[in-house]
Amino acid sequence: MLAPATNKMSMHSAPYSSVAPPPAGVALVTGVTSGIGEACARLFCAEGWRVVGWGRRRDRLEALGASLGDLFFAQSVDVRDRACVNNSLQMLPEEFAPIAVLVSNAGLALGVDKAPEANLDDWETMIDTNCRAMVSLTRAVLPGMIQRRRGHVISIGSVAGSYPYPGGNVYGATKAFVRQFALNLRADLLGTPVRSTNIEPGMVHTEFSAVRFGGDAERAKTVYEGLEPLSAADIANAVLWCASLPQHVNVNTLELMPTGQAFSPFAIDRTGGSRP
Numbered sequence: 001m002l003a004p005a006t007n008k009m010s011m012h013s014a015p016y017s018s019v020a021p022p023p024a025g026v027a028l029v030t031g032v033t034s035g036i037g038e039a040c041a042r043l044f045c046a047e048g049w050r051v052v053g054w055g056r057r058r059d060r061l062e063a064l065g066a067s068l069g070d071l072f073f074a075q076s077v078d079v080r081d082r083a084c085v086n087n088s089l090q091m092l093p094e095e096f097a098p099i100a101v102l103v104s105n106a107g108l109a110l111g112v113d114k115a116p117e118a119n120l121d122d123w124e125t126m127i128d129t130n131c132r133a134m135v136s137l138t139r140a141v142l143p144g145m146i147q148r149r150r151g152h153v154i155s156i157g158s159v160a161g162s163y164p165y166p167g168g169n170v171y172g173a174t175k176a177f178v179r180q181f182a183l184n185l186r187a188d189l190l191g192t193p194v195r196s197t198n199i200e201p202g203m204v205h206t207e208f209s210a211v212r213f214g215g216d217a218e219r220a221k222t223v224y225e226g227l228e229p230l231s232a233a234d235i236a237n238a239v240l241w242c243a244s245l246p247q248h249v250n251v252n253t254l255e256l257m258p259t260g261q262a263f264s265p266f267a268i269d270r271t272g273g274s275r276p
């Protein structure tokens with residue numbers, strides 16, 4: 001006969017798989033026309049989820065729709081356009097309307113110029129897309145999630161939100177905002193079943209660098225040379241894993257890097273240039 005203490009132990013070490021994951025539902029993924037968003041749309045559909053996919057490039061939305069079939073519903077949306085966002089949500093067909101997971105992925109970096117030379121329009125575009133649009137969409141979907149007693153807001157932040165680097169200025173600041181917003185959602189949503197997670201990738205091989213360098217594909221290629229970067233599918237797998245955990249588990253933040261990426265020492269000016 002087992003001693004009571006051992007009995008207690010065995011009760012707590014019950015196989016994790018005995019806790020049912022949430023069933024597949026509807027996921028709204030922003031920025032599905034390339035990279036991480038497209039990989040999320042493909043993976044969620046492959047796992048039986050219905051996916052509402054947003055992006056601006058209609059040709060790519062159509063191609064993705066043709067590839068994914070009835071589980072995918074595309075809407076051409078610029079996430080910065082609040083009226084378009086709200087209309088698009090209202091126009092969802094009944095079977096795509098109850099959004100269970102929001103993957104706030106649409107975003108971008110523009111430029112690597114240092115602050116005194118950076119383009120102010122680029123800064124505003126990053127703030128509008130990565131921050132303003134993201135909070136506006138989140139605000140639109142939260143009440144329905146709470147009412148249906150099911151929801152998970154998963155934002156795609158970045159290591160740039162935690163670790164500063166030269167030329168990261170506003171991009172990194174937007175991702176710090178995304179991170180803190182996700183954590184503050186946890187505070188606000190306590191007492192509801194709605195979860196909040198910020199996924200924070202390092203280098204992922206997508207169109208991100210081409211966009212950052214104004215379409216210069218050759219320059220973008222050099223970013224990923226000589227190491228194996230993360231793939232969009234790596235991040236999609238992390239997103240799906242977070243969404244598929246049992247309801248009582250909330251991943252607050254999840255940081256991923258390629259094994260070939262790490263941190264630098266502090267930069268020190270030894271030229272005297274820091275003196276008045």
Ligand code: NDP
Binds near residue numbers: 036078079106208
């Ligand atoms: P991509 O450039 O490949 O994809 C970006 C997606 O965002 C596109 O589908 C684009 O669609 C969409 N998008 C951009 N602006 C808007 C807008 N105004 N309205 C609607 N959709 C928009 O880059 P990634 O897949 O790499 O980037 C996805 C997210 O991951 C971003 O938030 C990025 O900051 C983050 N990230 C990326 C990393 C990387 O190294 N690649 C690392 C860490 C985070 P369209 O142009 O058709 O509108």
Ligand code: 8X3
Binds near residue numbers: 159160168201204
């Ligand atoms: C993208 C990762 O390191 O290029 O968010 O800023 S990094």
